[in-house]
Amino acid sequence: MATFTVNGESRSFDGDPGTPLLWYLRDEAGLTGTKYGCGQGLCGACTIHVDGEAVRACITTVEMADGKAVTTIEGLHPEGEHPVQKAWRELSVPQCGFCQAGQIMQAAALLAENQAPSDDEITQEMSGNLCRCGCYQRIHAAVRLAAGGV
Amino acid sequence: MLHYLKQEAEKARKTASPVILENVSRRSVVGGLLAASGFVLAVRIPEASAREPLTPYPTGGADMPHGYGSASNPKVYVAIKPDGAVTIIAHRAEMGTGVRTSLPMVIADEMEADWSRVSIEQAVGDEPLYGNQDTDGSRSMRHYIQPMRECGAAMRQMLEQAAAAKWGIDASRARAKAHKVVQLDDAGNETGEAFGFGDLAEDAMALPVPARETLLFKTPEEFNYMRKGETKITDLHDITTGKAIYGADIRLPGMKYAVMIRPAVLGEKLKSFDGAAALKVPGVEAVHEIEGFHEAPRKFAPLGGVAVVANSTFAALQGRDALTVEWEPSADHAGYNTDAFFEEMSETSKKPGKVIRNQGDVDAAFANAKTVFSEEYRCQHLNQAAMEPLVAVARVADGKCEVWAPVQSPYGAREDLAKALELPIENVTVHVTLLGGGFGRKSKWDFMVEAALISRKIGGAPVLLQWTREDDMHHSFYHTVSVERIEMAFDDAGKVTGFRHRTVAPSIVSTFAPDSGYQFNIEYGMGFVNTPFEVPNVRCENGQAFAHTRIGWLRSVSNIPRAFAVQSAVAEAAHLIGRDHRDFLLELIGSDRILDLKALGYPDDFWHYGDPYESFPVDTARLKHVINLATEKAGWGKELPKGQGLGLAAHLSWHNYVATVVHVDVKEDGTITVPRAVTAMDCGFYVNPERIRSQVEGAAVMGMSHALWSGITFKNGAVEQSNFADFEIARMSNFPQVVDVLLVEPQPGRNAAGVGEPGLPPFAPALANGVFAATGKRLRAMPMGEKVA
Numbered sequence: 001m002a003t004f005t006v007n008g009e010s011r012s013f014d015g016d017p018g019t020p021l022l023w024y025l026r027d028e029a030g031l032t033g034t035k036y037g038c039g040q041g042l043c044g045a046c047t048i049h050v051d052g053e054a055v056r057a058c059i060t061t062v063e064m065a066d067g068k069a070v071t072t073i074e075g076l077h078p079e080g081e082h083p084v085q086k087a088w089r090e091l092s093v094p095q096c097g098f099c100q101a102g103q104i105m106q107a108a109a110l111l112a113e114n115q116a117p118s119d120d121e122i123t124q125e126m127s128g129n130l131c132r133c134g135c136y137q138r139i140h141a142a143v144r145l146a147a148g149g150v
Numbered sequence: 151m152l153h154y155l156k157q158e159a160e161k162a163r164k165t166a167s168p169v170i171l172e173n174v175s176r177r178s179v180v181g182g183l184l185a186a187s188g189f190v191l192a193v194r195i196p197e198a199s200a201r202e203p204l205t206p207y208p209t210g211g212a213d214m215p216h217g218y219g220s221a222s223n224p225k226v227y228v229a230i231k232p233d234g235a236v237t238i239i240a241h242r243a244e245m246g247t248g249v250r251t252s253l254p255m256v257i258a259d260e261m262e263a264d265w266s267r268v269s270i271e272q273a274v275g276d277e278p279l280y281g282n283q284d285t286d287g288s289r290s291m292r293h294y295i296q297p298m299r300e301c302g303a304a305m306r307q308m309l310e311q312a313a314a315a316k317w318g319i320d321a322s323r324a325r326a327k328a329h330k331v332v333q334l335d336d337a338g339n340e341t342g343e344a345f346g347f348g349d350l351a352e353d354a355m356a357l358p359v360p361a362r363e364t365l366l367f368k369t370p371e372e373f374n375y376m377r378k379g380e381t382k383i384t385d386l387h388d389i390t391t392g393k394a395i396y397g398a399d400i401r402l403p404g405m406k407y408a409v410m411i412r413p414a415v416l417g418e419k420l421k422s423f424d425g426a427a428a429l430k431v432p433g434v435e436a437v438h439e440i441e442g443f444h445e446a447p448r449k450f451a452p453l454g455g456v457a458v459v460a461n462s463t464f465a466a467l468q469g470r471d472a473l474t475v476e477w478e479p480s481a482d483h484a485g486y487n488t489d490a491f492f493e494e495m496s497e498t499s500k501k502p503g504k505v506i507r508n509q510g511d512v513d514a515a516f517a518n519a520k521t522v523f524s525e526e527y528r529c530q531h532l533n534q535a536a537m538e539p540l541v542a543v544a545r546v547a548d549g550k551c552e553v554w555a556p557v558q559s560p561y562g563a564r565e566d567l568a569k570a571l572e573l574p575i576e577n578v579t580v581h582v583t584l585l586g587g588g589f590g591r592k593s594k595w596d597f598m599v600e601a602a603l604i605s606r607k608i609g610g611a612p613v614l615l616q617w618t619r620e621d622d623m624h625h626s627f628y629h630t631v632s633v634e635r636i637e638m639a640f641d642d643a644g645k646v647t648g649f650r651h652r653t654v655a656p657s658i659v660s661t662f663a664p665d666s667g668y669q670f671n672i673e674y675g676m677g678f679v680n681t682p683f684e685v686p687n688v689r690c691e692n693g694q695a696f697a698h699t700r701i702g703w704l705r706s707v708s709n710i711p712r713a714f715a716v717q718s719a720v721a722e723a724a725h726l727i728g729r730d731h732r733d734f735l736l737e738l739i740g741s742d743r744i745l746d747l748k749a750l751g752y753p754d755d756f757w758h759y760g761d762p763y764e765s766f767p768v769d770t771a772r773l774k775h776v777i778n779l780a781t782e783k784a785g786w787g788k789e790l791p792k793g794q795g796l797g798l799a800a801h802l803s804w805h806n807y808v809a810t811v812v813h814v815d816v817k818e819d820g821t822i823t824v825p826r827a828v829t830a831m832d833c834g835f836y837v838n839p840e841r842i843r844s845q846v847e848g849a850a851v852m853g854m855s856h857a858l859w860s861g862i863t864f865k866n867g868a869v870e871q872s873n874f875a876d877f878e879i880a881r882m883s884n885f886p887q888v889v890d891v892l893l894v895e896p897q898p899g900r901n902a903a904g905v906g907e908p909g910l911p912p913f914a915p916a917l918a919n920g921v922f923a924a925t926g927k928r929l930r931a932m933p934m935g936e937k938v939a
Contacts, residue, residue: 023463026463
């Protein structure tokens with residue numbers, strides 16, 4: 001049995017410990033903000049935080065989260081007012097929006113570790129998160145804006 | 151309908167002029183200024199009717215299935231609660247264009263609603279009621295601005311009438327303004343009396359909808375939201391907080407999760423399967439064969455296969471891994487190899503094909519030419535590869551079917567679901583969730599029919615059918631594979647006297663009708679027969695190519711290979727004869743004129759994006775204008791460091807004139823980068839410039855993906871790519887860093903063009919031309935690869 005917290009709430013899971021967190025979160029915990037995009041850690045749509053670090057939920061198992069704190073987009077900020085979320089809205093980043101939870105979680109983890117990332121650091125950190133609509137220009141700008149404190 | 155609209159236009163002009171002639175000697179509105187002149191006839195535009203009748207222009211929206219339905223009827227599209235809360239229907243699917251915001255915003259603006267008090271309700275698939283709902287072909291704004299404005303204007307006038315009736319005054323003295331109707335005195339000044347929309351809702355909705363010819367519309371100066379680009383998309387907060395509901399986010403009591411295995415090669419049939427091991431996987435509840443449809447044309451029918459149903463997606467996936475499945479081989483398509491197919495298409499492109507357009511004497515032009523240019527341009531199959539893989543939730547029980555899905559065509563899906571399940575259509579409901587991207591794939595509803603068949607197989611429990619990314623890569627309706635050959639004949643003076651374009655590509659029509667190997671008028675209309683060059687002798691020919699996979703459409707469709715070929719060829723030819731590319735392109739487009747299609751030998755069934763030509767005539771001056779705008783902004787002709795260059799391309803599609811300049815910087819290791827791109831766009835009337843900009847920014851990224859990385863190849867009939875590791879798209883590590891968008895201000899008579907797709911076609915050729923300018927290397931096959939060798 002794996003025990004962990006999700007968005008501050010204690011949880012346990014006694015199913016297959018190899019279950020990816022993605023499917024646990026979506027199908028068991030009912031937290032559908034974390035998206036399935038590729039299943040192989042190639043697109044970043046399922047990015048969440050485990051102990052504050054950005055990970056791909058599709059290749060992170062429940063077992064790997066044992067004893068840790070999991071944060072999803074739903075738990076990033078109680079009112080959705082995290083600086084990254086605000087910056088995203090300020091610059092109207094999303095088009096279809098499907099990848100955006102993952103993008104936001106990736107950006108939030110980056111800024112938690114590095115409050116003033118350079119343009120190159122933003123690019124490097126965000127390059128694992130795909131966006132088919134092509135919002136990269138605004139994503140990059142929004143991370144910069146959030147770093148400035150929105 | 152066209153006839154009807156023209157009659158309406160005439161009536162509107164006669165009956166609803168906003169200009170009032172009056173004797174100013176009796177009135178003081180212009181008193182101070184004209185008092186000395188005694189009896190004068192002055193023209194006054196009273197404040198209350200600075201509104202104007204609009205001359206309707208016909209669009210193909212009327213000819214789409216179910217036409218406009220009741221789209222202009224506020225009783226269908228608008229609801230007002232007693233507290234003033236307004237609900238507006240969004241009948242088109244939201245897949246990232248912003249349409250779920252932009253179209254309701256047209257109604258809200260025209261009716262003077264306060265956007266902050268408007269909520270949007272997504273329509274179910276019901277075209278007889280709402281009008282056509284096929285959200286593709288860059289049609290939503292193009293076809294629905296008019297009916298949405300009519301709807302809003304009618305609602306506004308009903309509210310004004312309701313208020314006037316309450317006050318016992320003439321309706322001309324009641325004026326809707328910011329979610330209220332205010333009372334005006336005889337001089338047109340506000341009296342201070344007002345009713346909120348909520349107070350008037352019941353009375354207003356009881357009134358008959360005003361006849362179209364009595365409607366007055368706001369002038370652009372009066373717009374609150376249209377053309378401003380200040381309104382955020384309606385789902386923005388939900389998207390940024392994880393609350394937005396996409397296809398896989400539907401949760402129903404007792405819902406099961408399913409995945410399927412499908413044949414890898416078109417035409418393969420299920421021979422046998424063993425589900426015993428799958429059923430042993432904890433959580434797996436059932437394994438069923440799902441019948442496929444195996445006769446061409448397959449349309450959007452499911453391919454068939456085996457479904458694994460479980461209590462979670464993960465269990466279903468594990469169950470699928472444990473299946474043993476045998477397929478009967480496909481006689482027709484197991485030999486499909488795209489490498490070999492390209493060589494066949496190339497050979498075909500060297501021979502005369504079926505003549506689709508002929509103007510002048512091309513053979514003579516080439517026979518007498520001093521110089522001849524001839525090159526072929528290749529494009530691989532592409533997958534739409536939306537970030538949200540296909541998914542649908544279905545419940546088929548008690549003679550009813552309910553489906554929730556990210557679908558571009560909810561009514562087409564509903565019709566097919568009814569057929570597949572043999573249910574009356576009124577027993578089928580299709581709910582449209584947000585789409586995590588569509589790009590044409592979600593116009594095809596095979597995945598929804600699969601979900602419904604699975605629900606029926608398991609006795610009616612609701613089921614969520616999830617396609618994996620691999621499923622999505624392997625079973626798409628692919629953008630076609632193509633060879634386009636462009637030939638130009640030059641005379642002694644370096645003038646182009648002959649232009650020949652041969653297209654060879656499997657056709658979309660093969661998905662719907664027996665495959666003749668030839669394309670059809672819709673594909674011919676996308677940058678093939680309608681290249682607007684002023685050349686005396688033109689011939690467009692189509693060589694045969696038969697489809698070995700399901701061919702579908704992807705954002706901008708045949709415009710992708712045509713713009714790539716024609717715009718690359720123009721740059722190449724300019725270089726060949728020693729001319730500046732921009733000057734040569736402008737010269738080819740020639741004089742400022744409206745094209746006379748008959749004189750140019752266009753086919754009788756020429757497809758002008760489904761619209762009447764008179765509503766969207768091709769104006770070469772507009773194309774030249776965007777070329778000038780983009781090149782000037784990009785600094786065309788300036789000296790650039792070694793390894794850098796500017797590439798230009800211009801393309802007209804969906805009546806939208808687009809020119810793109812890509813600044814290419816080829817790094818020392820050969821990596822192609824794009825520090826900046828400039829796109830100038832003239833789309834006529836527009837509603838939401840901010841979302842148009844985002845569409846153009848996105849088109850640049852997608853264009854770079856197509857140009858450099860993305861391609862679907864087939865080997866022995868099966869797709870070779872599986873996921874984003876081998877079907878690569880642009881990442882933040884390499885994308886167009888800055889995209890400047892220059893939007894041409896709308897001018898009267900220039901009707902709203904499509905904007906979702908037209909930004910895409912010119913990007914790849916502009917990039918290829920930029921690579922040539924930077925390195926002297928010419929790339930003629932997409933994807934070209936990230937590095938210049």
